[in-house]
Amino acid sequence: MSEHTMHTTPREWIRENIFLGKTVGEYIRSLITPFNIIAGAILAVGIPVILYRFLFGLGASTNLSDTNPWGMWLAFDMFFGVAVATGGFIMVVGVYIFGRDDYKSMVRPAILTGFLGYFFAIAGLVIDLGRPWFLPKPFIYFGTASVLFLVAEHLALYLTIQFFEFLPAAVEWLGWRKVRHHLHKIHIALIILGSVLVMGHQSALGAMFLIMPSRLHPLWYSTYIPYLFFASCIAGGLAMLIVESMISHKVFGHQVEASDHEKIHRMTMGLGKAAGYTLFAYFCLKILSMVHGFTWQHLWSGWGAWLGVEVIGFVVLPLWMFTRAVRTDSIKMVRAASIITVLGILVNRFNVVVIGLNWNAPEVYIPHWMEVMGSLTLVTLGVLAFRWVVNRMPVLYRLPEFPDE
């Protein structure tokens, strides 16, 4: 592309690479699709809602209170969003550290999903916290005794690392050969640093609850909660990879190389197998944590029944489905199990962050419509950003002029 770029004027380059070879008028007309109309409608309501929150505060825009300070924006955007965004970490470690080159074609879409997932999780956090100009504070006042400090530093660092991990695709799109070459040199260092960070902050998100033993319901509280969070985020990341690749291959099918279409079946089955093992490990840890805390004494209650729904419906059921799917080579069942697993992460994080945390609070928290709208807006922006990048940069395919070095 670089030779190509040299011979084109900036105007032509913009037309080719930003407007996909269309004139501005044609491009705008091509944007009028049912999907875009729905997305536009969500943004038309959602962006003013976010502005409203910044102007008038949490009290006006949410149902949060002193008794229920943690709501949907933390449970959904932060805890759920980050947990299912581990796909980038899983693929990078699998391919570059464990040498599974057969999964290479999934690395870039996974890193992009991970980067956007973290970015919008942090955006959600900023909306929840407010006063975004205080965001750099953890880097000025080192609160090293706090788990929150670790979470803040890790998220910032890991977001930066994911940006650099994805940068080669952007640089290839721009045709910058030299930069691509230099980026390649720091690649493996970034990957190792990133992997350490993921293991740290995913478990630290759970470790935040260690200081609330008498607040979080005992069926969810455990001294093992960091491990539970880490195990579940791996299962969630694997499941999200399967769901994401299923959608990508449908929506962006024309971009995917034929050989990758053939590989998708085997890659999906491989990820499904890994998800099965991970759910098995998670289930063991969950039982172990309950034994450790003697918490099974609380099982015969309404809360126990609700935990049963979470564990049987969203752990044991997909575990059985993954197993069955691997044994019968059924890609449909792997995908169905993945969707249930992703929903399971959602249920679990809500149970810990909102429901279990406020189980005996004097008032019941139900999200305000503006909170729902705010989260929906971030998800929509994430999907639109993913599509914008995939339609332009070499994510699902590789440019022949930029082979792996």
Add this chain to the structure above:
Amino acid sequence: MGEYFHFVDYVRDTKILEYAVAFLFIGLFAIYYKLMQAPAQPVEAKETVVSRAINMIKGFLVPEGVSYHPGHTWAHTEGEGLAAVGVDDFAQKLIGKIDKVVLPQVGDTVRQGEKAWTLVIDGKSIDMLSPVSGEVVEVNAGLAESAQAINDDPYGAWMVKVQSPKLSVSLKNLLSGVMAQKWTETAVENLFAKAHVEMGAVAGDGGSPVSGVAKNLDPEHWDEVAKEFFLTE
């Protein structure tokens, strides 16, 4: 409301129970691991040998139940989307004793009508085309030690096994049954036509082809002849 839990970390009280649960799960995991390795209905590890309903066409084996690519390679369905592929009898007799084969690796993608493997004979390399498209899932490691097996039993010595979600599409482009027999007949006629020109008269019925026909035909440029038949010139 007002209910309140005093958290107690029962480290000592639960230790033995925890160890028991942990060991139980490690044991269960071993079982689970085995379960995940084996398919529910074990596919018979049957030898890839094609039905021996032998059809001998002018001295060349053209068994039923195999699909042939015009480049003299064959494919045989082994299971859902899985095909074993190899070299046909015509090819094997044409080039004679094979010294070495260079096979693709597991995970590689092969495409119908594109180069799949290379045969090495007397220092000359001859490419052959893949009869199907898909991903290589198994390579016949035995051939690395001795490629003689291909000459001994061309329909038993498969080269690689290919997994393809659209195997049936690949197979539709191949020749089988009567079509395969007619095609072999034509190939043999072409070969004998060449032989006639270059070797003079042969036995009235064409005789029985000997191993390494091409070398007898043209000791210098026999590889060109082979490539012409294998469509890889």
